[in-house]
Structure formats: structure tokens, C-alpha cells
Amino acid sequence: MLRPIVKHGNVTLHRPAELVEHLTSDIQSLIDDMIESMYAAQGIGLAAPQIGVGLRIFVVDLSGGEQSSEVYVVINPRVIEYDGTQLEEEGCLSLPGFTATVTRPSRILVAGLDRQGKELQIEGGDLLARALQHEIDHLDGRLFVDRLKGIKRSVIMRRMDKLKRKGQW
Numbered sequence: 394m395l396r397p398i399v400k401h402g403n404v405t406l407h408r409p410a411e412l413v414e415h416l417t418s419d420i421q422s423l424i425d426d427m428i429e430s431m432y433a434a435q436g437i438g439l440a441a442p443q444i445g446v447g448l449r450i451f452v453v454d455l456s457g458g459e460q461s462s463e464v465y466v467v468i469n470p471r472v473i474e475y476d477g478t479q480l481e482e483e484g485c486l487s488l489p490g491f492t493a494t495v496t497r498p499s500r501i502l503v504a505g506l507d508r509q510g511k512e513l514q515i516e517g518g519d520l521l522a523r524a525l526q527h528e529i530d531h532l533d534g535r536l537f538v539d540r541l542k543g544i545k546r547s548v549i550m551r552r553m554d555k556l557k558r559k560g561q562w
Contacts, residue, residue, distance in 0.1 A: 396444040405442045410449045410532045432458040436486045438524045440531030451528035470505035
């Protein structure tokens with residue numbers, strides 16, 4: 394089932410998500426909905442808070458749905474290690490129409506559970522590293538705009554506020 398993606402300002406996006414305690418049929422349905430919603434929005438990643446659910450789950454598919462075997466489902470992720478630096482343009486389904494250059498580590502190792510409850514580790518570099526970090530940020534109540542400083546952040550925030558005042562957000 395397609396679920397609407399919430400935008401910056403929704404309280405679920407701005408607070409840390411809760412650990413998933415049990416892998417129930419409702420959690421499995423949520424994961425299916427997240428994958429379907431991510432593809433419908435033409436994204437490469439989606440965290441549960443982005444559809445208004447405050448649980449520590451995210452999905453990532455760098456192929457954008459072209460290769461369904463490429464979907465990573467990660468429950469209760471934690472960062473094991475990271476290194477390097479990459480500086481690239483980043484966008485977000487919860488901040489439609491906005492992008493900015495964000496500094497992130499160029500390699501990351503993430504551990505968590507897969508949708509069957511088995512331990513998994515994903516090591517990612519470049520775009521995969523960026524996507525994993527972006528989704529973990531969502532689970533921690535952060536968006537890419539929260540990583541910006543100064544004029545870059547101010548410009549985006551003012552443009553969002555203007556859209557909100559016009560009822561277009």
C-alpha cells in the first residue's frame with residue numbers, strides 16, 4: 394500500500410525513532426509499504442519516519458527499483474565504523490525540491506537485522522555509504538538540512554517557510 398511521505402516539519406521526522414522489538418506481520422507489511430512508497434516517489438531510500446512511523450527501519454535500493462534484488466532492508470541499524478570524506482549533492486523525499494552539498498564519510502559499515510530477523514552487515518562506499526548515512530540520520534531525527542550551516546541552511550529554511558505560508562508545503 395502506498396503511504397504518503399511526510400515533509401520537513403512533521404514531528405515524526407524530528408525525533409529519534411524507537412527500536413523494533415518484534416518482527417510481526419504488521420512490521421512485514423510496513424516494510425512492503427515502504428518499498429512500494431519509495432519506488433512510487435522515485436527515491437533510492439526511505440526511512441519509516443518519512444511515512445510517519447517512528448520505528449528504526451529503512452530501505453535502500455540504489456537501482457531505484459530496476460533490480461528488486463538490490464533492496465536493502467535494515468531494522469535497528471547501528472554504525473560500526475566509517476572513514477574518509479565525500480562531498481556531494483543530496484536531496485530528500487521529505488524535502489521535495491531542495492538539494493544541497495553535504496559532507497559525509499566515504500565508507501561506512503552498518504549492522505542491523507534483515508526482515509527475517511537475522512543479523513546483517515552492509516559495507517558501503519560512495520553513493521551506498523551516503524544513502525545508508527542519510528537513512529540512519531532520519532532514524533535519529535535528522536534531515537540533511539540539519540547538517541548544513543550558515544547561509545546554505547538559512548536559504549532553504551526561508552524558502553520552506555515561504556512555501557508553508559502560501560499553503561504549498
